[in-house]
Amino acid sequence: MFKLLIIEDDESLFHEIKERLAQWSYDVYGIQDFEKVIEEFTQIKPDLVVIDIQLPKYDGFHWCRIIRSHSNVPIIFLSSRDHPTDMVMSMQLGADDYIQKPFHFDVLIAKIQAVLRRVYNYNTDQIQLKTWCGATIDYEKNSVTNELGTIELTKNETYILRQLIDHKNKIVSREELIHSLWEDERFISDNTLTVNVNRLRKRLDEIGLGQYIETKVGQGYMAKEGSPS
Incomplete structure (x- = not known):
């Protein structure tokens, strides 16, 4: 460290x-x-x-x-x-x-x-592991693991999750997410962002974490920090 x-x-x-x-x-x-x-x-x-x-x-x-x-x-x-x-x-x-x-x-x-x-x-690049809400996120393997199991994410879903967690408990605007994805040459549109976030939340639901990604209507999205029961 x-x-x-x-x-x-x-x-x-x-x-x-x-x-x-x-x-x-x-x-x-x-x-x-x-x-x-x-x-x-x-x-x-x-x-x-x-x-x-x-x-x-x-x-x-x-x-x-x-x-x-x-x-x-x-x-x-x-x-x-x-x-x-x-x-x-x-x-x-x-x-x-x-x-x-x-x-x-x-x-x-x-x-x-x-x-x-x-x-x-x-x-x-060796810093690939992140903890969030009791889960371990492996950015290299595009996976999220907790006591309920492991889910695999797409690269776009992983990137979006990473951006939200890097600004946890704060709203990240749709424009910021789209801009950062475009800068990373992932070329994502407004509609594609909605699809990716919804799919990310459904995948996280499988291990009890979907509730920690919030949609802030008219503003953007926020990853909350918490300790799932």
């Missing part, structure tokens, strides 16, 4: 980042005292650092310089500023990537995985 240090003073954003990354089995840490960043960094010994530029007391550039004087750990900058000089400065200080706020969490995760893969020769 990789340890990630998120140096971000926006608590709500930090907790959302932590929640999303935890779904990918990353061990995520934050900063308790922004005047003692390097002390906490040294104690945690993270495998990767994500750092905001605008921070209390000292900015992210300052802490990047200090971290670089101690370690070659990969660093990804976050910034709500749109000055090209910020990106140039980040790269000159030895950052591995730069992400502009606001960002899509899929982009952040993809960039983190790309850096880990490059630096540690890490194959993110």
